[in-house]
Every structure is written in C-alpha cells, then in structure tokens.
Amino acid sequence: MxxxxxxxxxxxxxxxxxPLLAWLLGAxxxxxxxxxxxxxxxxxxxxxxxxxxxxxxxxxxxxGLILSAVAYGTIIYIVPIVLxxxxxxxxxxxxxxxLLRLNLSASVVIHLCLLYAVLHLWSDISDYRxxxxxxxxxxxxxxxxxxxxxxxxxxxxxxxxxxxxxxAYVTSVFTVAFFVKDKLFGPPLLPPExxxxxxxxxxxxxxxxxxxxxxxxxxxxFRTRGDYLAIISLAFMFIVKSAIENLEVVGGARGLRSQPDxxxxxxxxxxxxLCVWVINNFVNSTMGKxxxxxxxxxxxxxxxxxxxxxxxxxxxxxxxxxxxxxxxxFAHVLRYVNPATFGIQRLxxxxxxxxxxxxxxxxGSIVGAVSINLLGEALRPLELFKWIIIPLLLILVMIYxxxxxVSFKEFNVRRLVSPKTPPGGDR
Amino acid sequence: MSLLRVEHMTHYxxxxxxxxxxxxELEPGQxxxxxxxxxxxxxTIFNLITGIHTPSEGHVYLDGQEITGLRPHRIxxxxxxxxxxxxxxxxxxxxxEHVKMAHYSRIDYGLVGAFxxxxxxxxxxxxxxxxxxxxxxxxxxxxxxxxxxVNLPYGVQRRVEMARALATDPKVLLLDEPTVGxxxxxxRQMIEVxxxxxxxxxxxxxxxxxxxxxxxxxxxxxxxxxxxxxxAQGEPEEILNHPKVIEAYLGEDWED
Ligand SMILES: Nc1ncnc2c1ncn2[C@@H]1O[C@H](COP(=O)(O)OP(=O)(O)OP(=O)(O)O)[C@@H](O)[C@H]1O
Ligand SMILES: [Mg+2]
Numbered sequence: 277m278x279x280x281x282x283x284x285x286x287x288x289x290x291x292x293x294x295p296l297l298a299w300l301l302g303a304x305x306x307x308x309x310x311x312x313x314x315x316x317x318x319x320x321x322x323x324x325x326x327x328x329x330x331x332x333x334x335x336x337x338x339x340g341l342i343l344s345a346v347a348y349g350t351i352i353y354i355v356p357i358v359l360x361x362x363x364x365x366x367x368x369x370x371x372x373x374x375l376l377r378l379n380l381s382a383s384v385v386i387h388l389c390l391l392y393a394v395l396h397l398w399s400d401i402s403d404y405r406x407x408x409x410x411x412x413x414x415x416x417x418x419x420x421x422x423x424x425x426x427x428x429x430x431x432x433x434x435x436x437x438x439x440x441x442x443x444a445y446v447t448s449v450f451t452v453a454f455f456v457k458d459k460l461f462g463p464p465l466l467p468p469e470x471x472x473x474x475x476x477x478x479x480x481x482x483x484x485x486x487x488x489x490x491x492x493x494x495x496x497x498f499r500t501r502g503d504y505l506a507i508i509s510l511a512f513m514f515i516v517k518s519a520i521e522n523l524e525v526v527g528g529a530r531g532l533r534s535q536p537d538x539x540x541x542x543x544x545x546x547x548x549x550l551c552v553w554v555i556n557n558f559v560n561s562t563m564g565k566x567x568x569x570x571x572x573x574x575x576x577x578x579x580x581x582x583x584x585x586x587x588x589x590x591x592x593x594x595x596x597x598x599x600x601x602x603x604x605x606f607a608h609v610l611r612y613v614n615p616a617t618f619g620i621q622r623l624x625x626x627x628x629x630x631x632x633x634x635x636x637x638x639x640g641s642i643v644g645a646v647s648i649n650l651l652g653e654a655l656r657p658l659e660l661f662k663w664i665i666i667p668l669l670l671i672l673v674m675i676y677x678x679x680x681x682v683s684f685k686e687f688n689v690r691r692l693v694s695p696k697t698p699p700g701g702d703r
Numbered sequence: 704m705s706l707l708r709v710e711h712m713t714h715y716x717x718x719x720x721x722x723x724x725x726x727x728e729l730e731p732g733q734x735x736x737x738x739x740x741x742x743x744x745x746x747t748i749f750n751l752i753t754g755i756h757t758p759s760e761g762h763v764y765l766d767g768q769e770i771t772g773l774r775p776h777r778i779x780x781x782x783x784x785x786x787x788x789x790x791x792x793x794x795x796x797x798x799x800e801h802v803k804m805a806h807y808s809r810i811d812y813g814l815v816g817a818f819x820x821x822x823x824x825x826x827x828x829x830x831x832x833x834x835x836x837x838x839x840x841x842x843x844x845x846x847x848x849x850x851x852x853v854n855l856p857y858g859v860q861r862r863v864e865m866a867r868a869l870a871t872d873p874k875v876l877l878l879d880e881p882t883v884g885x886x887x888x889x890x891r892q893m894i895e896v897x898x899x900x901x902x903x904x905x906x907x908x909x910x911x912x913x914x915x916x917x918x919x920x921x922x923x924x925x926x927x928x929x930x931x932x933x934x935a936q937g938e939p940e941e942i943l944n945h946p947k948v949i950e951a952y953l954g955e956d957w958e959d
Contacts, residue, residue: 557820577804582776583776594818636795
C-alpha cells in the first residue's frame with residue numbers, strides 16, 4: 277500500500293514539474309524514433325506490422341502478441357517521453373519561461389507547431405492513422421460545440437447530427453457543383469484550380485446553413501421557460517435526415533460522393549484549433565458566462581440584466597455553426613456522405629463524448645472526443661461488444677463522476693504553456 | 704414624481720388574488736419596509752415590479768417611465784436591482800464572476816469581440832473586474848473573490864447577492880428578506896451594509912422583512928400587507944401599535 281502511495285505521489289510530482297513543452301518534445305522524439313526504427317523493431321518483436329493504434333487493435337485480434345505490442349509501445353513511446361520529460365524538465369521550463377516572456381502568442385504558436393509536427397509524423401506511417409486522426413479532430417469540434425449547449429448552458433440538445441448533416445450537404449453541394457465534374461451536377465462551374473481557396477468559404481456556408489437550422493429549433497424551444505428543447509431538437513434531427521433521404525437532387529438515400537480531396541491533415545488541424553480558440557474565447561467572456569448564469573439560475577440571470585432568450589438563441593446558433601463546419605469537414609474527409617450517417621447512432625456517440633469527457637470544459641471535450649473515438653477504433657475487432665463496453669464505461673463514469681472526467685475546468689492558454697515549478701521548488 | 708411608483712396593481716394566480724389594488728410611492732434616498740405574515744404576497748409584489756410576472760392590472764413607473772410588462776432584464780437594466788428571498792446564486796461561478804455578470808447590459812464589445820477577443824473586450828472586461836472588486840471591497844468580501852459561492856458562509860452569500868445587485872447600477876434596490884436565517888452577528892453586519900449602500904450610493908431601498916426590530920431600525924416608512932392588501936401604512940412606531948398589524952402578527956414571533 278505504502279509503495280503504491282509513493283509511486284503515485286512521485287508520478288504526480290513528475291507531472292507537476294513537467295511543462296507542456298517537454299511533453300511535446302518527448303512525443304516528437306517518440307514519433308521520430310518510430311519513423312526511424314518502428315518497422316525493424318516491429319519485425320524484431322515478431323509483429324506483423326507497426327501497431328497502428330498503440331497496439332490496442334492488435335492485442336484484441338491476436339492476444340499472443342500482447343507482450344510484443346507492450347514492448348513496442350514501451351521502447352518507442354514511453355522510453356523517449358520519460359527520458360526527455362525527466363532529463364529536460366529544467367532546461368525546458370526555462371525555455372517555456374523565456375518563450376512566455378517573449379510573447380504569449382508566439383509561445384502558443386510554437387507549441388501548436390510542435391503539436392502538429394507530432395501528429396503529422398505519427399500519422400504519416402499509415403493512411404489509417406491519418407483518417408483516424410482527422411475524424412478525432414472533427415469529433416473534438418462536435419463535442420465541444422455540443423458542450424456549449426449541454427454543458428455550459430445546461431439544456432439538452434439532440435440536433436447535432438442534423439446540424440452536421442446540413443453542414444456536410446451544403447458544403448459538399450458547393451464544392452462538387454462548382455469545382456468537380458460529377459454525375460449529379462455536371463461539369464464544374466468554376467476552374468477547379470481555384471477550388472482549394474474556396475474550401476473555407478464552402479465550410480462557412482455549411483456552418484451558416486446549420487446555424488440557420490439552429491435558429492429554427494431555437495425560436496420555438498426558447499420561447500418560454502421549460503424543457504422543450506430536447507424533444508424539438510430530436511424531431512429536427514429526424515426531419516433533416518428524412519428530408520435529405522427524399523431529396524433526389526443531392527442523391528437521396530444513396531448519398532453524395534466525389535467531394536474533392538481538400539480536407540488534408542493541416543487544414544483539419546487548423547480548423548479544429550480555430551474552433552477551440554473561438555469557443556474558448558466565447559465561454560470565458562462575460563457574455564459567454566451568461567450561459568452558466570442561465571443554467572444555474574435563470575431568474576437571477578434575468579434580474580441581473582442578462583437577456584436570457586437572446587443568450588440562448590445566440591449560443592445555440594453558435595454551436596450549430598461549428599457542428600455544421602465539422603460536418604463539412606467530415607464529408608470531405610470521407611469524400612462520401614449519406615443521410616444514414618446522421619442518425620441516432622451519431623447522436624449517441626456525440627452525447628457520449630460530451631458526458632464522458634466532462635461538462636462545461638474544453639479539456640473535457642478534448643478528452644471525451646479523443647478517448648471515445650480511439651476506444652471505438654481500438655475495440656472495432658470486438659464488433660458488437662464494442663457497443664456494450666463503451667456504454668458500460670459511460671455508466672461507470674456517470675456513477676463516479678456525474679459531470680464527466682474533466683468537468684468545470686477552465687482552459688487557460690497562458691497557464692497551459694507556462695513553465696511548471698515543482699511544488700515547494702524554488703521559483 | 705416619485706422614483707418608483709406603483710398604481711392600482713392587482714394580480715391573480717389562477718383564481719387566487721395574490722395582490723389587490725396595491726400602491727407604492729418611493730422617493731429618492733428613501734428606505735421603505737414591507738412587512739406581513741407568510742403568504743401575504745410580499746415576494747409577489749417584488750416579482751410584479753421586476754417583471755418576473757406581469758400584473759393582471761395596474762401600472763409600474765420607474766423614474767417617470769412606465770415599465771409594466773417589460774421583460775425582467777430590461778427592467779433591471781433601467782435601474783431596478785434586487786436580491787432574492789431564497790438566495791438565487793449561480794453555483795458554478797465565483798464571487799467575482801457573479802458581480803461581473805451583473806454588468807451584462809453594459810457589454811459593448813459585441814459578438815465579434817466575444818468570439819475573437821478584440822481590444823475593446825479586453826479593456827471592458829478589465830473595467831468590469833475593477834468595478835466589481837471595488838464593490839466587493841465596499842461590502843468587505845473581496846477576499847472571497849475567486850471562490851465558488853457554494854462554499855461560502857450564509858452571511859457572505861447574502862452580501863454577494865447584494866454586491867451583484869449593486870453592480871447593475873440600480874436607482875432602486877429591492878431586498879427580499881435580506882436577513883432571513885441569519886445569526887445575530889450577521890444581522891448586525893447586514894444593517895451596517897444597508898446603511899452603507901444607502902448613504903454611500905444614495906439609493907432608494909425597499910425592503911421586505913420579517914424581523915420587526917430590523918425594520919424599526921432602518922425604515923422611514925412601513926407598509927403592512929395582509930392577504931395581498933395593504934392594511935396599514937406609516938412610520939414604524941405607528942405601525943407597531945396599529946391594531947390591524949397586531950392582529951395579523953398575533954401568534955408570530957414578531958420580536959425577532
Ligand atoms: N408563481 C406562483 N403561482 C401560483 N401561486 C403563487 C405563485 N407565487 C406565489 N403564489 C401564491 O401567492 C401567495 C403569496 O405568496 P408570496 O410568496 O408573495 O408570499 P410572501 O408574502 O412573500 O410570503 P413569505 O413571507 O412566506 O415569503 C401565496 O399564497 C403563494 O402560494
Ligand atoms: Mg416571500
């Protein structure tokens with residue numbers, strides 16, 4: 277017992293003294309190492325190929341190889357990260373302090389570049405990793421935007437798949453009609469070389485379409501106090517889905533394909549960063565905190581001059597916008613969408629990510645989206661059991677942490693990139 | 704023209720006549736009290752004035768302008784600050800965030816500022832913070848600024864409500880039983896606080912109160928409400944000896 281306590285406390289001290297910079301550099305070393313010796317090491321350990329998701333899939337498919345997978349993970353990931361964070365903490369704390377003194381934005385950009393480099397190198401190994409990573413980033417956007425409503429504002433919305441669908445279809449129709457030769461829409465209307473420049477415009481249009489849909493849901497739902505949102509938003513989701521199914525111009529139930537291949541990793545990464553930044557800006561302003569006030573006591577919010585109806589409608593459209601943008605990216609990552617994608621199962625998935633990760637928290641949304649998404653991928657070999665394990669996990673979290681793993685935690689960028697002084701250490 | 708004027712206000716909840724033909728004149732700088740037994744309709748009168756309910760009949764004027772039927776946030780922004788009988792705090796917000804939130808109607812950085820973080824927003828948020836801290840200092844609770852309200856003692860929570868109401872920059876302050884459930888010590892502090900805001904900020908104050916001692920000490924004039932109707936009105940001493948008041952309070956612990 278005592279030894280366990282010793283270990284956890286020394287682990288905690290280690291984490292407390294390690295700046296983000298060190299974690300990122302450690303991860304960078306790890307992915308570089310994998311690039312260099314991943315393949316030969318996998319051969320040496322008798323693994324059929326480089327384990328794509330930290331060996332999780334492999335371990336389930338062929339349990340005999342678990343030990344090899346663990347060895348691979350230890351050598352490639354754990355050793356370099358531990359080495360760099362332990363040995364480099366001092367220097368890197370000074371470096372982080374220096375960067376911060378220089379300029380907060382510069383420091384943030386450098387951290388983001390490092391993060392991107394890590395993700396890029398890690399996913400470079402296989403197309404599967406690239407796809408998983410893109411979908412995970414999109415899931416972060418979806419989760420965070422839904423968290424604005426279900427977490428920060430404390431209402432229960434079910435329309436996110438509907439907003440996603442609106443975004444996906446509007447964006448796709450725009451890009452396919454204007455820049456691609458296609459069965460449905462004929463020859464491109466504009467020179468395809470211009471296309472990539474218009475992709476952000478297409479995404480914004482998708483987002484706006486979703487925001488408009490959000491307005492349609494918001495007006496009747498927020499007319500009076502009371503819980504109409506859940507039911508109206510659920511209806512909205514089904515209406516959007518069946519409307520698209522019956523809309524033959526966009527392919528009906530068969531779906532819409534031949535989206536151009538513009539949603540590459542750097543682009544998806546940038547949009548995700550933008551989304552997190554904007555949402556975090558909003559929820560930390562007094563205007564955005566009004567969501568919390570409305571959730572915790574609406575009558576008091578009104579008495580303190582908060583226009584609660586406007587607050588709710590704006591927040592709902594804002595969340596809808598980002599879900600639409602995420603949907604547009606989603607369609608261009610898969611380069612195919614059909615209405616069946618945007619049904620009750622997608623809803624369950626997004627809700628799970630929000631409530632698993634944690635309400636009212638940017639960290640929570642990232643944790644929720646990444647863990648549920650990776651878990652979903654990792655458990656894929658189990659097929660049906662996946663749909664038992666994930667809900668079970670969710671129930672456990674709901675019992676022991678009713679508001680999710682990392683709820684009600686402020687996402688403070690300055691603190692995130694600051695140097696870490698060990699507790700009791702000199703400053 | 705009085706600062707706050709209510710004329711012929713009547714309100715029904717379904718068949719129940721909760722308030723009947725109520726009238727009020729509150730002058731600038733005046734402290735007035737509203738007493739009455741449980742269920743008399745005192746809180747309902749506050750809710751009618753502040754727009755939580757719209758009166759079935761009657762008119763409310765603030766500073767010469769009619770505010771009847773406006774939505775509560777408009778009325779609050781026009782200069783009517785209030786506290787609640789059963790504390791209405793935001794459980795996941797800190798004390799400072801509470802007071803900053805009450806500046807909502809003065810936000811002028813717009814959605815763009817909120818989303819992208821403009822210079823104007825930084826400046827204004829800073830202003831809100833400073834002004835809020837000033838109010839917290841005035842009410843002697845600045846040391847709790849970064850704490851969540853749920854973790855604070857009752858007396859402090861009451862003051863947070865007061866600070867928050869003051870932050871809306873009210874002309875009239877409505878206090879709904881500001882001392883309910885307080886210890887003798889907290890009660891004494893609350894009297895000081897009310898004196899302080901009254902003198903320092905020159906506000907008109909309208910107080911619902913159960914404890915007569917408190918009313919006697921603070922108010923220049925008192926209304927007594929029984930079954931939604933004002934049965935007596937006048938200076939505190941007069942009221943205390945008024946037969947209708949004695950009758951209404953019979954059997955109640957009206958000494959404290
Ligand atoms: N929203 C409402 N809907 C229906 N009836 C209400 C509502 N609010 C108050 N009432 C009723 O109106 C009457 C007056 O209530 P009110 O809360 O104004 O009394 P009060 O004088 O503030 O009493 P207390 O001293 O207990 O706070 C009560 O009979 C109450 O049940
Ligand atoms: Mg009352």
